[in-house]
Amino acid sequence: MSGSARALQPPRGMKDYLPEELAKRRRIEETIRQLFRLYAYREVETPTVEHLELVAAKVGEETRRAMYAFKDLGGRDVALRPEGTAPIARLVASKLRTAPKPLRLGYVWDFYRYDEPQFGRFRRFYQGGFELFGVSGLEGDLETLIVALDLMTRLGFKTFNVKASNVVVLRSLLAKAGVSEDGQNAVLSYADKRRYVEALEHIRSLGVPNRTVEAVSKLFELRGPDYESILQEARGLCEGCPDAIAALELLQHLLDSAKVLFPSTQLIVDLGFARGLEYYTGVIFEVFVPPLEIALIGGGRYDRLVELFGGEPTAAVGCAPGIDRLLLAMEEKGLSTPAEAASLAYLIPLKGISEDEAARVAYSLRSLDLAVEADVSRRGLKRGLAYANQRHLPFAVILGKEEMARGHAVLRNMAEATQTEASLEDLAIKLKRSQEAKATGRLEPHGGSS
Ligand code: AMP
Numbered sequence: 001m002s003g004s005a006r007a008l009q010p011p012r013g014m015k016d017y018l019p020e021e022l023a024k025r026r027r028i029e030e031t032i033r034q035l036f037r038l039y040a041y042r043e044v045e046t047p048t049v050e051h052l053e054l055v056a057a058k059v060g061e062e063t064r065r066a067m068y069a070f071k072d073l074g075g076r077d078v079a080l081r082p083e084g085t086a087p088i089a090r091l092v093a094s095k096l097r098t099a100p101k102p103l104r105l106g107y108v109w110d111f112y113r114y115d116e117p118q119f120g121r122f123r124r125f126y127q128g129g130f131e132l133f134g135v136s137g138l139e140g141d142l143e144t145l146i147v148a149l150d151l152m153t154r155l156g157f158k159t160f161n162v163k164a165s166n167v168v169v170l171r172s173l174l175a176k177a178g179v180s181e182d183g184q185n186a187v188l189s190y191a192d193k194r195r196y197v198e199a200l201e202h203i204r205s206l207g208v209p210n211r212t213v214e215a216v217s218k219l220f221e222l223r224g225p226d227y228e229s230i231l232q233e234a235r236g237l238c239e240g241c242p243d244a245i246a247a248l249e250l251l252q253h254l255l256d257s258a259k260v261l262f263p264s265t266q267l268i269v270d271l272g273f274a275r276g277l278e279y280y281t282g283v284i285f286e287v288f289v290p291p292l293e294i295a296l297i298g299g300g301r302y303d304r305l306v307e308l309f310g311g312e313p314t315a316a317v318g319c320a321p322g323i324d325r326l327l328l329a330m331e332e333k334g335l336s337t338p339a340e341a342a343s344l345a346y347l348i349p350l351k352g353i354s355e356d357e358a359a360r361v362a363y364s365l366r367s368l369d370l371a372v373e374a375d376v377s378r379r380g381l382k383r384g385l386a387y388a389n390q391r392h393l394p395f396a397v398i399l400g401k402e403e404m405a406r407g408h409a410v411l412r413n414m415a416e417a418t419q420t421e422a423s424l425e426d427l428a429i430k431l432k433r434s435q436e437a438k439a440t441g442r443l444e445p446h447g448g449s450s
Helices: 003-007 019-039 052-056 061-065 085-093 138-154 167-176 181-192 196-205 210-221 227-237 242-261 323-332 355-366 381-390 401-405 424-449
Strands: 049-051 069-071 077-080 103-112 124-133 161-166 266-270 283-288 297-301 316-321 345-349 372-374 395-399 408-413 418-423
Touching (some): 019 103, 019 138, 049 052, 049 085, 052 077, 052 085, 061 181, 085 103, 085 124, 085 316, 124 138, 124 323, 138 242, 138 283, 138 316, 161 167, 167 181, 167 242, 181 196, 196 210, 210 227, 227 242, 227 266, 242 283, 345 355, 345 381, 355 372, 381 395, 395 424, 401 408, 408 424, 418 424
Parallel strands (some): 345 372, 345 395
Antiparallel strands (some): 049 077, 069 077, 103 124, 124 316, 161 283, 283 297, 395 408
16 A cells, blocks of 8 residues: 555544444444443543553553553653453542442543454454442442343343353462462453463463462363353362362352343353453453354453552442444344434525525524525436435425415425425424434344344
8 A cells, every 4th residue: 555545544443433443333333321320330531641640550561561552742651441350440540539339430442552453353442341449349340240141131132141250269379388469460361362272271380289270271261151060060179278169159159140030041150261451350251242253241340450550449340331342243143233324304595585584594593503505516306306205305495485475384294295385483393393203113133123
């Protein structure tokens, strides 16, 4: 590609959203915001650019390397945010330090990671976030998992899987064998990439007793939908490590509760599963739609992050739906996504109608919240109607000189090809009624499909 042709494309791994695709993305965002309302999450926003130090603190090696980090013109080290938990924890450690807990915060933001672009992996992507602070018990993990699955259901997915683990199982086994937190992070980071051989070599190199290496090696292999028997087997491997046993119990309790609400969801326990971000301190989970192998939603508990940023010790749990990936999965499953919101009427001024008159009528209709697209290029009647047809606009409002002299215009029903003359007031009432009927009519097929 020549230099100038390249400049016409967005940077590699980033997307332009044209109207149709953006309308689909907005539908997902609206559903996320609907859940903010239903679950009492209050939306916040932070800058896209953060101090490098903050966002690099606990994101894990891989994301740290993939950051868009730079010096601003004042010489400060900053970065485009690669994920949302650190900025949110920063708020809770500072401005929201004294906010009553439990505190629920929501967001819909864009993120930047210099990953190798591939299916479902972009360098700029959108995530929603549901973050709950001040709840250390199972209720917090459960609400987070439920909101994630509620979102999947509302977006119309019929089947989806959850993969879950608890990082405390591996961490406490390793800690008991004397492995430092850095050592544990290295092991979890290998596990995150499913590089179990290297993870085990690393553990051995730290002088961990064979018994523990064996147990970890078997845990890495324990995964499947029959979670009860898997957790039972895991309890056997963790004998003598009460923290690991308690972590397994908690996971079992969480999955048992989720099963009641979402009986057709496959709940997979995968004890060799770790998430890339280092800050997790408890249950972690991801949501998938087979056969796609990319995680659509990721979540987990991160009880120490707020403290790490200088705040009070604060229990925290949350999940982040990946909006671009949900969009891909919805396309893959052929889930209905609405067309762009089109106008209700096309306003056609005929010869002899001044720009001012046309603009006045359009403005008065819009002031009644009627969506009106105005012909501002003097197409004339024939081409104006052809355009309204092509755009599937339900009505045309035709402004002729004679009718306008009486304070009237012509309202044309495009689908029926019928038209009537009416006063501008009556015409507005008719349009309003039709808009309301359309809005209530639309609810039924939608409600039924989700
Ligand atoms: P994470 O912040 O890595 O826990 O990711 C949370 C969710 O965001 C994932 O489950 C994905 O759906 C989405 N996500 C993460 N990284 C990317 C990316 N590079 N491109 C698109 N979506 C992503």
